[in-house]
Amino acid sequence: CQNHGSNRKRRRIRHVFSSPTVTYTSCVWVGTWLLLLLANAKNPTAFSLSPWSFGRTTTLTRDKSTLFAFRPPRDGRGQTGRRHSKIQIGSSATNGEAMSTISPNIHGNPEMDAHALPNRNQAIPVYVGQSTLTPYHILHPNTVPEIFSDYPVDPKPLYRVLSLMKEALTSLVSDDNVEALLPEFVRIEHPITHKSMDPLAWISAQQERLSTLSQYQQSSSSSTPSYFYCQSQEQDVEVAALGAVHSCNNTQAVWSLLERHDWPTSSRFYGGERYDSGQTGRSAERVAPEWKDYGSEAWWFLPMLELRRDDSPHNQQNQTILAVHIRPGNIQPTLDLLQQITDHSMAPRPPTTLPPVLSRSTQYKQSDGTTYDGQELYEDAVSKAIERFQVNTTEANSNTTALEKVVLCRVQRMRLGVQDWCALAALRRWKYGGHEGGHLFWMQPGGAAAEFFGCAPERLFRVRHHLVQSEALAGTRPRGSTSAEDTQHLQDLLHSPKDQRENQITADCIEQAFGEMSRRGWVVSKNEDGTDVNMTERRSSSFFVRRLLHLQHLCQSFKGQLTDTNQALNVSRFLLQTLHPTPAVCGAPLQAAQEFIWEHESIGFDR
Numbered sequence: 001c002q003n004h005g006s007n008r009k010r011r012r013i014r015h016v017f018s019s020p021t022v023t024y025t026s027c028v029w030v031g032t033w034l035l036l037l038l039a040n041a042k043n044p045t046a047f048s049l050s051p052w053s054f055g056r057t058t059t060l061t062r063d064k065s066t067l068f069a070f071r072p073p074r075d076g077r078g079q080t081g082r083r084h085s086k087i088q089i090g091s092s093a094t095n096g097e098a099m100s101t102i103s104p105n106i107h108g109n110p111e112m113d114a115h116a117l118p119n120r121n122q123a124i125p126v127y128v129g130q131s132t133l134t135p136y137h138i139l140h141p142n143t144v145p146e147i148f149s150d151y152p153v154d155p156k157p158l159y160r161v162l163s164l165m166k167e168a169l170t171s172l173v174s175d176d177n178v179e180a181l182l183p184e185f186v187r188i189e190h191p192i193t194h195k196s197m198d199p200l201a202w203i204s205a206q207q208e209r210l211s212t213l214s215q216y217q218q219s220s221s222s223s224t225p226s227y228f229y230c231q232s233q234e235q236d237v238e239v240a241a242l243g244a245v246h247s248c249n250n251t252q253a254v255w256s257l258l259e260r261h262d263w264p265t266s267s268r269f270y271g272g273e274r275y276d277s278g279q280t281g282r283s284a285e286r287v288a289p290e291w292k293d294y295g296s297e298a299w300w301f302l303p304m305l306e307l308r309r310d311d312s313p314h315n316q317q318n319q320t321i322l323a324v325h326i327r328p329g330n331i332q333p334t335l336d337l338l339q340q341i342t343d344h345s346m347a348p349r350p351p352t353t354l355p356p357v358l359s360r361s362t363q364y365k366q367s368d369g370t371t372y373d374g375q376e377l378y379e380d381a382v383s384k385a386i387e388r389f390q391v392n393t394t395e396a397n398s399n400t401t402a403l404e405k406v407v408l409c410r411v412q413r414m415r416l417g418v419q420d421w422c423a424l425a426a427l428r429r430w431k432y433g434g435h436e437g438g439h440l441f442w443m444q445p446g447g448a449a450a451e452f453f454g455c456a457p458e459r460l461f462r463v464r465h466h467l468v469q470s471e472a473l474a475g476t477r478p479r480g481s482t483s484a485e486d487t488q489h490l491q492d493l494l495h496s497p498k499d500q501r502e503n504q505i506t507a508d509c510i511e512q513a514f515g516e517m518s519r520r521g522w523v524v525s526k527n528e529d530g531t532d533v534n535m536t537e538r539r540s541s542s543f544f545v546r547r548l549l550h551l552q553h554l555c556q557s558f559k560g561q562l563t564d565t566n567q568a569l570n571v572s573r574f575l576l577q578t579l580h581p582t583p584a585v586c587g588a589p590l591q592a593a594q595e596f597i598w599e600h601e602s603i604g605f606d607r
Helices: 135-139 158-173 199-210 214-219 251-258 289-294 332-340 374-394 424-432 483-494 497-519 535-541 565-579 590-600
Strands: 021-028 046-050 066-070 083-091 098-103 112-114 186-192 227-231 237-248 269-273 298-310 320-326 357-361 363-365 371-373 413-416 439-444 452-456 461-464 467-478 523-525 544-547 551-562
Touching (some): 135 186, 158 186, 199 298, 199 424, 227 424, 237 251, 237 269, 251 269, 251 298, 289 298, 320 332, 461 565, 467 483, 467 497, 467 565, 497 523, 497 551, 551 565
Antiparallel strands (some): 021 083, 046 066, 066 269, 083 098, 098 112, 227 237, 269 298, 298 320, 357 413, 363 371, 439 452, 544 551
């Protein structure tokens, strides 16, 4: 702060004080790196996406949808660094009236000259114009520093942080001017003591509690809040989120929000996008009843409440954060949900039993009353695919587009011996009873009857710091019952021409994407030792096997170096549009495979 009424040298202080004229500048990080389960706040050039297709061990995991989580880049204009907001409190030379000026413009609000202060001794709250806060900024608005990153907040137990959040939101609800003082979206966060905190055990207890609370059902537009949970394959990042402060039914709307200069630094959207969204144009033509709550294209939501554990090597703080998102014009719904939340967690151990399967069926009925047998449709589609391959081989000049590969699936419906079973029990079984080795995920939109969950072994791509990563995962063998049998399966997989070809089709797609990014000057492809990649040379020795609990997969990995971190947004958008869905879950060429799936598989069900 600088006292313009004297000749004192400029010096920073930790508290705002009143004087004839006080000027201070707050340096606020504003967001735009995209990310999936992701990086630390000091270097958030991270983005990662997962084609979380269901595995083969459960019939509920035949669906090949894709799950994403987003975090924005630093600046909507593609720039990193600090953006400054200047607030001046002064006295008029003519009438002594106190005046405040905020610049630059806060997104959505005009540049403001307010004469609302009753006298020169009243200070403007330090949280004015800030999109990322702590509870202390709100509870003690004139005694904490205006720069969030300069204010150290010690971790506290979850019950204490929940209490602070409730106090802060109650204070904001009672402030009639809060909508004019804050951006449209605000994140309030606080670190918690995380050594004993397990996000899966916690959200399991909250889901069970909220499903029985009629008070919450009466105060919300939906009977239950939106839910989301995920844990990375490396088990170093874990997220539990509930309640939706904002939701989007298409991915472009998410990108638009993430580009805003006032977007909260660490805020992320969670959810998923349809398997065929934006590719064939047919995704909206027929949406099965079980998917109607997930939108015709996508379902993303900004959670009201988020518990995030990040022990990744890139996160130096290794903190677990509890965050609350609000919209200043509509704070009450978030406060209502927060009032129902507790610090109670289930015991971090697997369920003793899972519900018995009373019956299995591949029969299902369409809305027009037509009944189909999923197994028959699947076998018929396989036969037609083989015929199509043979036609491509014998008739080089055929008018039909050549089909190299197509990934077909089928549905099976199981009737369980229990009612109101929650899929979180399956995730607790996987996590605590012997980890499957993949990315765990579970989601359910508010009021939806259908839960979407699974354990996927592969990522679509990740952009983190300066590194761009992707992988081709295709070709599978079971794990052996003995060490010798396990090794034999591995060798069979590594030396199988059929599996190598299947994997290479996916690798070719990724290689083309990296090549295009290189031509655009966004990425330089790198080997493990940092040397430039020669795509032709890497093929002979690039295969390796990823071994999971029950399966082992043939895999190839791809890495590139960003030429400029400002290109992270361009790279992320390009890879999402180019790689989703990959040949590993759809086929090749993409358009021909999707048309074949739509014609032969989608007769019976909506994948």
